Amino acid sequence: MLGVRAETLEKFGAVSEECAREMAEGARSASGATWALSTTGVAGPSGGTPEKPVGLVFIGVAGPNSARAERFQFRGDRDWVRTLACQNALNLLRLELEKP
Helix, strand or coil: CCCCHHHHHHHHCCCCHHHHHHHHHHHHHHHCCCCCEEECCCCCCCCCCCCCCCHHHHHHHCCCEEEEEEEEECCCCCCCCHHHHHHHHHHHHHHHHHHC
């Protein structure tokens, strides 16, 4: 549904800036929305690696003229990581909407 390219997943993995950006672009395209957000990460308590530790989250935002993703490293339990991811996703959207 989100249209993440197989090459992106193979090269960067599901938890990556590139995947988050493509997820946001795909969500925007599939829904017909003006804006879309995406999140991908390792909320824990397990599943982390040295390269992608627990708390690592990438948030994507796609709008009418561009798409981007940002990397975040949160601390806390699974619920807290998910809460922070949601709050930061909405903040990224707010910042994009405030741009001239």
